[in-house]
Amino acid sequence: MSSQIIHERLASAIDQWVNKFPKGEQKSATLMALRLVQEEYRWLEQPHLDAVAEYLKLPKIDVYEVASFYSMYQHQPVGKHLVKVCTSLSCCLNGAYGVVEYLEGKLNIQCGQTTKDGRITLQETECLAACAGAPAICVDDKFYHENVTAQTIEKMIRPLIEEGA
Amino acid sequence: MSQLNQVCYRGIEREDSYTLAAYQAIGGYSAWRKILEEKTDRNQIIEVIKASGLKGRGGAGFSTGLKWSFVDKNNPKQKFLVCNSDEGEPGTCKDTLILSKNPHQLLEGMAICAYVMGATKAYNYMRGEFFLQYQRCEQALNDAISAGLLGKNCLGTGVDVEIFNILGAGSYIVGEETAMLESLEGKRAQPRYKPPFPAVSGLYGMPTIINNTETLASVPVILEKGAEWFAQLGTKGSGGTKIFCVSGHVNQPGVFEVPMGIAFSELLEMAGGVRKGRKLKAVIPGGTSMRILSANKTLSMRMDYEDIAKMGSALGSGGVIIMDDSTCMVQALCHMMRFYEEESCGQCTPCREGSGWVYKILKDMVSGKARPDAVEQLYTVAKKIEGRTICAFGEAISWPVTSFIDTFREEFDYIVANQGKSWVESQVAGAHARAFGWHAKDNRDAS
Amino acid sequence: MTEQVLTVKIDGKTLSCKPGQSIIEVADQNGIFIPRFCYHKSLSVVASCRMCLVEVERAPKALPACATPVADGMVIKSQSKIARQAQKAVMEFLLINHPLDCPICDQGGECELQDLSMGYGQSESSFYQSKRAVKDEDLGPLIATNMTRCIHCTRCVRFGREIAGTPELGAVGRGGHMEIGTFLKQGVQSEVSGNMIDLCPVGALTSKPFKYQGRSWGFGSHSHMSAHDCLGSHLSVHTQVTNVGKEQRLMRVLPKESHHVNGTWLSDRDRFSYTANEQNRILKPMFKKQGNWIEVSWQEALTLAAKKLSELKMGQGQLLLSPSVSTEEGYMAMKLAVHLGLETCFSMLKQDLKDQFSGVGVSQITMHDVKQAKNIVMIGSNPKVHQPILGLAIRQAQLAGAKVEHLTASGLTLNYQATQLIAHPRLWVNHLLSHAQSQNIAFEGIKSVNTEVGWGQVDLWVLGEGVLMHPQGSEIRSLVSQMVQATGAKLLILTEGSNTAGLSIVAKELDVNLSDRPYLQKIGIHSEAIWLHQTHPEFDIPFNETIYHQLKKSFVVATSSFWSDQMKEYADLVLPIASHYETSGTQVNVMGHVQSYQAALMPLGESRPAWKVFKVLGQLLGKTDFSEIEALSDIQQLMKLSVLSHAGYDYKVDQLRPANQVSLLNISAKHPMACDAQVRHAEPLQNTMDQLRVRISEQTLQSLDIHSRKTVVLFSGAFSEVLLDISHDIADGCIEFVGDYRELAGSWLQEIELGNGA
Numbered sequence A: 001m002s003s004q005i006i007h008e009r010l011a012s013a014i015d016q017w018v019n020k021f022p023k024g025e026q027k028s029a030t031l032m033a034l035r036l037v038q039e040e041y042r043w044l045e046q047p048h049l050d051a052v053a054e055y056l057k058l059p060k061i062d063v064y065e066v067a068s069f070y071s072m073y074q075h076q077p078v079g080k081h082l083v084k085v086c087t088s089l090s091c092c093l094n095g096a097y098g099v100v101e102y103l104e105g106k107l108n109i110q111c112g113q114t115t116k117d118g119r120i121t122l123q124e125t126e127c128l129a130a131c132a133g134a135p136a137i138c139v140d141d142k143f144y145h146e147n148v149t150a151q152t153i154e155k156m157i158r159p160l161i162e163e164g165a
Numbered sequence B: 001m002s003q004l005n006q007v008c009y010r011g012i013e014r015e016d017s018y019t020l021a022a023y024q025a026i027g028g029y030s031a032w033r034k035i036l037e038e039k040t041d042r043n044q045i046i047e048v049i050k051a052s053g054l055k056g057r058g059g060a061g062f063s064t065g066l067k068w069s070f071v072d073k074n075n076p077k078q079k080f081l082v083c084n085s086d087e088g089e090p091g092t093c094k095d096t097l098i099l100s101k102n103p104h105q106l107l108e109g110m111a112i113c114a115y116v117m118g119a120t121k122a123y124n125y126m127r128g129e130f131f132l133q134y135q136r137c138e139q140a141l142n143d144a145i146s147a148g149l150l151g152k153n154c155l156g157t158g159v160d161v162e163i164f165n166i167l168g169a170g171s172y173i174v175g176e177e178t179a180m181l182e183s184l185e186g187k188r189a190q191p192r193y194k195p196p197f198p199a200v201s202g203l204y205g206m207p208t209i210i211n212n213t214e215t216l217a218s219v220p221v222i223l224e225k226g227a228e229w230f231a232q233l234g235t236k237g238s239g240g241t242k243i244f245c246v247s248g249h250v251n252q253p254g255v256f257e258v259p260m261g262i263a264f265s266e267l268l269e270m271a272g273g274v275r276k277g278r279k280l281k282a283v284i285p286g287g288t289s290m291r292i293l294s295a296n297k298t299l300s301m302r303m304d305y306e307d308i309a310k311m312g313s314a315l316g317s318g319g320v321i322i323m324d325d326s327t328c329m330v331q332a333l334c335h336m337m338r339f340y341e342e343e344s345c346g347q348c349t350p351c352r353e354g355s356g357w358v359y360k361i362l363k364d365m366v367s368g369k370a371r372p373d374a375v376e377q378l379y380t381v382a383k384k385i386e387g388r389t390i391c392a393f394g395e396a397i398s399w400p401v402t403s404f405i406d407t408f409r410e411e412f413d414y415i416v417a418n419q420g421k422s423w424v425e426s427q428v429a430g431a432h433a434r435a436f437g438w439h440a441k442d443n444r445d446a447s
Numbered sequence C: 001m002t003e004q005v006l007t008v009k010i011d012g013k014t015l016s017c018k019p020g021q022s023i024i025e026v027a028d029q030n031g032i033f034i035p036r037f038c039y040h041k042s043l044s045v046v047a048s049c050r051m052c053l054v055e056v057e058r059a060p061k062a063l064p065a066c067a068t069p070v071a072d073g074m075v076i077k078s079q080s081k082i083a084r085q086a087q088k089a090v091m092e093f094l095l096i097n098h099p100l101d102c103p104i105c106d107q108g109g110e111c112e113l114q115d116l117s118m119g120y121g122q123s124e125s126s127f128y129q130s131k132r133a134v135k136d137e138d139l140g141p142l143i144a145t146n147m148t149r150c151i152h153c154t155r156c157v158r159f160g161r162e163i164a165g166t167p168e169l170g171a172v173g174r175g176g177h178m179e180i181g182t183f184l185k186q187g188v189q190s191e192v193s194g195n196m197i198d199l200c201p202v203g204a205l206t207s208k209p210f211k212y213q214g215r216s217w218g219f220g221s222h223s224h225m226s227a228h229d230c231l232g233s234h235l236s237v238h239t240q241v242t243n244v245g246k247e248q249r250l251m252r253v254l255p256k257e258s259h260h261v262n263g264t265w266l267s268d269r270d271r272f273s274y275t276a277n278e279q280n281r282i283l284k285p286m287f288k289k290q291g292n293w294i295e296v297s298w299q300e301a302l303t304l305a306a307k308k309l310s311e312l313k314m315g316q317g318q319l320l321l322s323p324s325v326s327t328e329e330g331y332m333a334m335k336l337a338v339h340l341g342l343e344t345c346f347s348m349l350k351q352d353l354k355d356q357f358s359g360v361g362v363s364q365i366t367m368h369d370v371k372q373a374k375n376i377v378m379i380g381s382n383p384k385v386h387q388p389i390l391g392l393a394i395r396q397a398q399l400a401g402a403k404v405e406h407l408t409a410s411g412l413t414l415n416y417q418a419t420q421l422i423a424h425p426r427l428w429v430n431h432l433l434s435h436a437q438s439q440n441i442a443f444e445g446i447k448s449v450n451t452e453v454g455w456g457q458v459d460l461w462v463l464g465e466g467v468l469m470h471p472q473g474s475e476i477r478s479l480v481s482q483m484v485q486a487t488g489a490k491l492l493i494l495t496e497g498s499n500t501a502g503l504s505i506v507a508k509e510l511d512v513n514l515s516d517r518p519y520l521q522k523i524g525i526h527s528e529a530i531w532l533h534q535t536h537p538e539f540d541i542p543f544n545e546t547i548y549h550q551l552k553k554s555f556v557v558a559t560s561s562f563w564s565d566q567m568k569e570y571a572d573l574v575l576p577i578a579s580h581y582e583t584s585g586t587q588v589n590v591m592g593h594v595q596s597y598q599a600a601l602m603p604l605g606e607s608r609p610a611w612k613v614f615k616v617l618g619q620l621l622g623k624t625d626f627s628e629i630e631a632l633s634d635i636q637q638l639m640k641l642s643v644l645s646h647a648g649y650d651y652k653v654d655q656l657r658p659a660n661q662v663s664l665l666n667i668s669a670k671h672p673m674a675c676d677a678q679v680r681h682a683e684p685l686q687n688t689m690d691q692l693r694v695r696i697s698e699q700t701l702q703s704l705d706i707h708s709r710k711t712v713v714l715f716s717g718a719f720s721e722v723l724l725d726i727s728h729d730i731a732d733g734c735i736e737f738v739g740d741y742r743e744l745a746g747s748w749l750q751e752i753e754l755g756n757g758a
């Protein structure tokens, strides 16, 4: 079961994280194991969580507890790309809600939804530690775009919409 | 103007500042090499750090030298060092630059601290979104290991310091030190009750020191240039430099590493002053968990632990949020409290229940549904949380609420009396109830 | 070294205490009540509810009493303004999202939140926003949930992780959205799950069978003992007088704290077996006349029984006695059997009775010894399933650092870490010999062996049901006891039922003619008449068609509380007997702990306590010594229970019998939820079972030439087609039933035949 979800490549990626922790403390790798599985399958469903539990030899509830605590884990279907707009104070003082509205119009979805073609999901996020570059956006939980303007947003989302097939 | 970037940000103006070569070119790893060669006495290093006046830059401002002395280095147990690179406090964006532009200096600082406490393993815990920063740190780590500076048997001296870069998964509370330990153990980031303190029972129950990124990155420079040099950069109780992140309603927001004790007005000037020439209304000097200060209190304020405390707030993480006179304080607070409601870990009754209650009252105020006694109620609820929780998150809810009301009471009364209509809208020219305007073309030019 | 003593002051009282104690512990010891929700003395301290905040002099803020260690000279005030304000604030926060539906809540009247809100709450809340509502989860047939009432104390979560070792419940989500649950509808499987009901301070987790049954304030409470395993947990049995007349009802069973046995915990089986009390009971004496059951008077019934039994020629009948009846009852029954010349058998599983008289019933060991053990070897034993309270103790030992090893025929799902040596039962003796060899323990006349086990120096041996039913059971007991004598280790031989120990003591006392060969043959060959006391052979002994026919042929007198379907076919005369909870008596547990208890309620219908029935029967048979017995205490005087001198195992085997060679062995032990009639009638417990499956290894399937992968056909028992569970975790040549195999209860360690299914 778990071997189907956590195939060889994923397993070796998870093992690298397991190896950062002392022997027998493989539970420490739960957060990253979930993230790697999520990167592979985009969002986490029960079989994914169970597979992580089985792979790391943990009680299932341990993994459920973690998966439901941290906000980067997606439990509902999401698009190929995640666009998260920071709406914490500094960004808000600099118009984060304008950014959200702009993106909603642009992508023709509400915040929290995914475009019809399944490419982009728009979400709000809490402070990204980019306050001096407010308003800020984080794409795919990795790539920051700061001081965004309509122009830079255009540039930012074009490849997300078009890249690949 | 005060000299910038002397400690944690030294050398970052170089394009390749994050490389081993660039770091070594400005003297990097010399402190670490010296320690390894001379087998410097650990207590001696602690004394230097104490003398430098370095205090924790993560928010609590606890003496770093003193913290290091709490771990019994003769304890045969495995010990751990944890670097807190979670940088979650809204308004704070200082550690990110250390991680991406000066990672070697952080690694060197971590190595020195690990050496002092006798830890052979150290974790650098970065927030989940710091993917590029993580890559920089990994690269730096690998280069330092290849150069024999880190890892097992550093420079052939028999000293082991294995550092691991770790990524989180989205949580503010994980920045609280014991929550971070839980997270490193692969659990929910729920802070632990202290005692026992991490120095006695920390990661996996072993003696552990947790320091902020900026704290640890300061260490190599202190050892290179001496405690004296560092201490005199700042003021009497606040040695050295501090990175301030100036954000909000300013013309040129940014991060500035400046000597402690710099005048607030000078810092504001560095950030280009209040945007569009508007009037300064309020300042949160140390991240949103700290108390808000009205403009008049900041006029002559110096940016160090003591002076900010004298004004009734705290230096916290150094996240300075500037608000101009178009800002509706009820809106702003409501906004902040959404964050705290969202991020409470949920274990303590006052925090779990209180965070939601506070946010509900504020939402009612903003949407015009608040009862006449809502301001009073909001204040008492916030007061009831303070001092009654496991971690300081309780205060992080309570302090902003009470200080906003104490300072801007009329705005709260007004919005309750006027069914959600904002005071600024009626009193300040050009102000929106949602002072959070953004212009699609240029966000600095909100109309 | 003398222990350090500290002095603290709580609410003005000067108290001495030990370093490391928390304020709340010291307060509890001295009868000072500090309110609390998350703290529980048997669980870890999390200090999260914040209800126990107290003022400590010189501390800048109120501190949680549960997590603050005492320090010498500490001055603590639990009633001061600072403390009261903190406690009131916490109470207010707790109540804002609590539904306050006390009138319809089963916890009403014994709710810690309700109690404390009287003292610490305000009459009116200033919270007017909408409350949180939480969806409920189905946690199975035993626990009812109403999670909107949850106050997030996490006692249930910690119980699962720390005590039960089955982390099933957890906190999911965070902040105000945090919920306690299994997250994905897993239900709870723990054998001790009911304790979470006791632990839950509010009405979020309540007893499902007890739902809406009553309010605790009307209940009478009686000390009693459980009768479903050889440990015998201590119980508090709650009864209620119904409005109609004086009739009593059994309402529920809770644990009674006991240091030698169950601590504060109780197994689900012991907690919920009371639900059977009114199910399928025999309420009147009945006689089968020409195939039809007719009611008869007690007088008629007893006369008939006496007549039938006395007509037997010596040695031509048998008494089959449940090993879970009280010692007094067993004493009277066996006394009668001696008079009548009946053989007695109270050992339901044993295949081999060579060593039956060596005092198997009592082991010289305490629960404390178990928890202190460092290297435990368990043979054919799975206490988690069969003696749950012992399972918790073994887990505690393991958590404290003990090494635990199992010798078993199939992999066990355990709640502690252990190594499992999976071997066919016929190899077990060999493994023991090999261990003896490695420890340089010599056995006369036994040649060396060349298997290897790495058990090291064992300090506790536990022999379980796998040994009780093992064809070489006496050999195993003998070998282990010789090693125990050589090494000074402890030995725990687990027995059937709850009172094998008590019964073996009085059997010896009375010089009872105990059956010394498998009673299977006994019944099959000799019996003219059979007396069943609280047993249903079709569930309680290895059963087959031949036995069934023999039973039908013999005159069967059943003294019993419960009917069974087959009993109606094979019995001829039934006498209604008070149920376990309606009985007073004494039990001796496997560790020699003697415990008396009083009936918690009146016998149902016309049923009577067994000892009284046997007394009258004895009198009718003209035995004068029976008429001297007037009260239960008279029996207690006669049976000299205090004499446990023969305890300890001293049987020595001089020659090993060859192991049984069968091609396919059924290794399933008697189903824990079919252990006795009371449990078999407890519906909530019966509903906890999964679907029947048969575990078998791939290799074994191949060797049997079976190619089906989904099901197999079973050539014995009531089932024909059974789901397959192909496992690498079971010894070749064995099969094991899992899930609901109650009906197959009677085939332990016997040959079994399978054929191709789907």
Ligand SMILES: Cc1cc2nc3c(=O)[nH]c(=O)nc-3n(C[C@H](O)[C@H](O)[C@H](O)COP(=O)(O)O)c2cc1C
Residues within 6 Å of the ligand: B055, B056, B057, B058, B059, B060, B061, B062, B064, B084, B085, B086, B087, B088, B089, B172, B173, B174, B175, B176, B177, B178, B210, B211, B212, B213, B215, B216, B391, B392, B393, B396
């Ligand atoms: C709610 C909360 C959030 C915190 N977040 C952070 C953080 O993001 N980064 C950080 O360095 N310290 C954070 N802290 C402070 C840490 O608990 C801890 O004091 C600090 O990491 C110690 O390092 P220092 O002594 O070098 O400051 C937080 C504290 C609290 C109570």
Ligand code: SF4
Residues within 6 Å of the ligand: B173, B190, B191, B343, B344, B345, B346, B347, B348, B349, B351, B352, B389, B390, B391, B392, B393, B394
């Ligand atoms: S104060 Fe809040 S965040 Fe801190 S431990 Fe308690 S519930 Fe968690």
Ligand code: FES
Residues within 6 Å of the ligand: C035, C036, C037, C038, C039, C046, C047, C048, C049, C050, C051, C052, C053, C064, C065, C066, C067
């Ligand atoms: S009982 Fe002490 S915090 Fe809950």
